[in-house]
Amino acid sequence: MVNTEIKRRERKSLFAVAGATEVQTFEWIQTRVVDNRTLIEALSSELDIGAAEAIARTSS
Known part of the structure; x- marks a missing residue:
């Protein structure tokens, strides 16, 4: 039961x-x-870094 709880918490933290x-x-x-x-x-x-990278990606 402890392993199940740890795995559930790990999964939850991955997708927070x-x-x-x-x-x-x-x-x-x-x-x-x-x-x-x-x-x-x-x-x-x-711009923020995501927008800057998106624009740079389309211009290459």
């Missing part, structure tokens, strides 16, 4: 953020590395 389960389990969601760090740094002075 809204949408985390979907991001980790949906096959159509992909992560990609953005190589243009200069563009990301320039954009991040005006």
